[in-house]
Amino acid sequence: MGERVLPRAERRRRTEGRILDAARALFAEVGYERATIRAIARSAEVDPALVMQYFGSKQELFQQSVRVTAVDTATGTETDADTGTGAEDLVERLLGTLGAKMGEMPQGSLAMMRSMLTHPEAATSARQVLGAQIDRLTESIHGEDARLRAALIMTVMVGVTVGNQLLELDELRGVPPEEIARLLRPSLRALTGPDVS
Amino acid sequence: MGERVLPRAERRRRTEGRILDAARALFAEVGYERATIRAIARSAEVDPALVMQYFGSKQELFQQSVRVTAVDTATGTETDADTGTGAEDLVERLLGTLGAKMGEMPQGSLAMMRSMLTHPEAATSARQVLGAQIDRLTESIHGEDARLRAALIMTVMVGVTVGNQLLELDELRGVPPEEIARLLRPSLRALTGPDVS
DNA sequence: TCGTTGAGTCAACATACGTTGAGCGAAAGG
């Protein structure tokens, strides 16, 4: 029937991908501790031992699940440097990634955030990502307490994301992202400090 | 030596208290999953079995650890109704409890917040507490999107608390609470909506 | 004084988990 026979390399890549997807989904849903290797394997339709053989340990699987694209899109980096570096531009970018369809944040980011309060390595990752973003913001704020303000801005973003994606507060359910961005904009601008331009 | 002999009732109350304190501390530090009954018992200088005998299960111990005073002070309730119910007053109260010496938030609240992303019951508690606060705020905001604005305000508070108390971001370390409150005030006022008074 | 209560301990059970090593069967390669 539809059962194609695949070359080994391709087959391997696909199962590895299935495992990673399943891992990301489960880590994002229940966090590091409650996401068991067995459950991930079952979801990927694979033997638990294979997960170990491919990724070495649960810890490494988690790291792989959270890597790269995950981390920065979570907090609004998006690595494209086409937009300006003014504070307003950065704030707008943050609001944008928040709004890029809120229910569809990359699973890797959600996985990291879900575990950041209870899993040490996830906490370290989160601090790194936030720190990098704070650095960026700090450069374009130029105020007295520039760094502190930048930190608070990121802190606000974390709060909204937590309330919306992870706690799933009823009050934020189904609200169009643009509206949240609209309501949040003045608050972030206020933290940007007295306008310099 | 100083080894006083205590009446049974008193003795029981004290050990029960020691267990609860140890539980709160550990739950707050590492979250529900990583806080083991054995570790809690060791910290309270008691046999693990005694913890079960007194509290029934780890789940019930957690609930007891998180109860009452814990929950509302976490997000700034403080149950005293002496202050007004105007939006500004409420915002000020929120900022106040945030600033009531940031490193000394009640352990029960921290325990709840630490686990709210990974432990279902903690999540439910958090949603309840936040929901109640949002209700309060909504009444005194009177705007179009009053409820949504109120939710975002609480969301901001959660973010700051998470960043400060749980993630322990370097940028917020050692910053006097009054300064954070000062920087945050305009942002919260902005969410309060166009001033009605 | 003596039986009863209850605080507290000890040893053990059942379970779930991460992890390992041996092995099977099909693709790869000459």
Next chain:
DNA sequence: CCTTTCGCTCAACGTATGTTGACTCAACGA
């Protein structure tokens, strides 16, 4: 065609955890 490689499974081990039941001993009440 035969050997090797490798994706993948099976069964098991070791360990940590929540939880339980039998037990000890001092405080209590009559």
